[in-house]
Amino acid sequence: MTKHVQTIEMLRAAAWAQGLSDEEFGRVRAETVDRFYSAGEVVCRKSSLATHWIGVVDGMLKVDILSADGRSTTLSGTSVGGWLGEGSVLKREHRPYEVAALRDSRVALVPSHTFHYLLETNLAFCHFMIKQLNARVGQFIALAESYRMHDLSSRVAHCLAELFNPQLNPHTDPILQISQEEIGRLAGISRQHAHRALHELEDAGLVCIAYGSIGVVNIDGLRAYAREHSE
Template structure:
């Protein structure tokens, strides 16, 4: 499945105002967020952030797709999760004041927003709705990682690919994800820990099961609940 991805240039202020966490901010709080948050372009294969660096910002994906990963002592790459447009990350490390414990790299050309740590902590101190959002964010992320440990250790590749795709439709972590998922077989392989060829085979299995349709522009999800329940 070969395609050319283009990055739609939506203004940063527009993106910020549409986030879940911004909906109940005051005018003063939103004004500071807009003034302090900056945009960064990250080319495919580039680093959004690196393991071991000082965490100085809360980061959101405006457009594109990035993955959170690490290298094992043996040099094997371990992917924790993929982050699509609308997803924000790094709040746990900011709250703990630690160095970053993972790399985040772009699977395709991406645009990210960086909210300075001082602004993030100010919102935490001044906005109860923002604090509630973060509690939900941390809870959803914990559930996501518990599920990933299960499917990485217990499930076959076909089921891993199904769960990987379904996980991208978490309405809190990745709001606004379209049922036509613009993702390549190579990217699915990275996120599910499989080769491109094996990811392609898994997609064929899921397509025959009536759960999705592989289109030129991406993957059309036909039965999201079926993907969540699928077992080969």
């Protein structure tokens, strides 16, 4: 199957690919599958076997957990250049979450057997994966803390800042093509609350709001705002 040129470029630019030999990268390129998902479409369902490591070539994905009554809570968003689902692939287990396209997205799917081949043969890939898993642990600790934030603006600030995590989201565009409703989903609040929070962050000079997009002006400022206003 012919892969989209964006997918090949994304694989070549990935931090973990820099330490691969030509033979190893050739295998990754040959065995990786790319697919397009429309906004709202499910990339992988909860309880499905983790058969691929998932990379975002274009668009944005979200990770949801589903309650017994069918309600979903968004845990994280992953933008262009980011990878997710490595924990379930590493443990060869069924996914405890659902991954869906937050908007139209192109996705690279590295097969589990390719992923484990790299772990077994390439030390640089192992080092990358240690950093990735460490960042993931930090992300979910920060997520748990964010749900204790009574100030909703600080929660949105934290959510936006996480989209620029250099390990997990290395190539996020400062102009986020994302709606206020989508920001609300990522932050676990309503669209109305997200609207008010974003305007507070705009008044603080941290973001610039436009129709269908949010420009992030000061990433470090967002992180500081989240810390200071959650206390």
